[in-house]
Amino acid sequence: MATSTTRAALVCSIDLPGKLGECEPFPAAWLRELAHELAVCEAPVTLALADTAQAAQVRDAATECHELSLRVDVDWAGPEVRRPDFARALKTQLETAQDLGIIIRTLAWGDFPLTPHTDLLVKHGIHAVRTLPAPQRSSLWPRLWGPGSPAATGAEIIRYGLCTAPAVAQWQCGQNMRGLRKPLAEAALNGVAHLACDLRSAPTDRPLDARFRQALRELMRHRHLLKTRLETVADFADRRLTTRKSMPAQSILKVA
Numbered sequence: 001m002a003t004s005t006t007r008a009a010l011v012c013s014i015d016l017p018g019k020l021g022e023c024e025p026f027p028a029a030w031l032r033e034l035a036h037e038l039a040v041c042e043a044p045v046t047l048a049l050a051d052t053a054q055a056a057q058v059r060d061a062a063t064e065c066h067e068l069s070l071r072v073d074v075d076w077a078g079p080e081v082r083r084p085d086f087a088r089a090l091k092t093q094l095e096t097a098q099d100l101g102i103i104i105r106t107l108a109w110g111d112f113p114l115t116p117h118t119d120l121l122v123k124h125g126i127h128a129v130r131t132l133p134a135p136q137r138s139s140l141w142p143r144l145w146g147p148g149s150p151a152a153t154g155a156e157i158i159r160y161g162l163c164t165a166p167a168v169a170q171w172q173c174g175q176n177m178r179g180l181r182k183p184l185a186e187a188a189l190n191g192v193a194h195l196a197c198d199l200r201s202a203p204t205d206r207p208l209d210a211r212f213r214q215a216l217r218e219l220m221r222h223r224h225l226l227k228t229r230l231e232t233v234a235d236f237a238d239r240r241l242t243t244r245k246s247m248p249a250q251s252i253l254k255v256a
Helices: 028-041 052-061 083-099 118-123 140-145 181-190 210-226 233-246
Strands: 009-015 046-049 067-072 106-109 128-131 157-159 162-166 169-172 192-198
Touching: 009 210, 009 233, 028 052, 028 210, 046 052, 046 106, 052 067, 052 083, 067 083, 067 233, 083 118, 106 233, 118 157, 118 162, 128 233, 162 233, 169 181, 169 210, 181 192, 181 210, 192 210
Parallel strands: 009 046, 009 192, 046 067, 067 106, 106 128, 128 162, 169 192
Antiparallel strands: 157 162
8 A cells, every 4th residue: 555755744823913104113032032932843934924114123033043933914915905005015025024134935825814825925936825724624634535634634726836825733822732723633543733823912012821822832842853853844735836846747547
């Protein structure tokens, strides 16, 4: 019986505080504490910014190893936003980051439908879009499709050079890990465990919620159990796309 050679993936994306148009510099002490907490991961994670004007400060304080992503909010990318307005807002954010010497390759989408204008994402060099957990499906699906398949991992190639990186669990400030352990464990066994941590409401004038470290440690527990590594959203997308390109084409014709 053939076995899958797909390596399990662990991904962590973290939405940082701030709202577009209202972003102020992060307090240095808060960023230092964030960097200290992230050290438990022993690997880079994806930090999603509401405004790329914050990118240089976060990069310098949280070390350059972590990936910086742009969080896409409904006020400039929701279903009611016209295509030209969305294109203008996206271009402005990406160019602001580029002026700071930072290339944004992934987007952290909010809890609303993905834009139909995916061609604009490809045009601006976006490789992947982080999506938030959908309603839980029946556990029968992973058994039918098998580990590493699109149904099991949730990853989908939208168009050439762009894929989704779905989170299977979302931790929010004040939440314990009790309800997130099962979906994370099932996802890890099925190929991809992507934990999204929502720090948008975290007050930057106070210490970080101690349960944030618990969430990170839960992900690291799976890392050690599976003997795998933690990936950024960009790393995950690149590996998915590379794997797809390397798969040999299969003919629909049967040998006589």
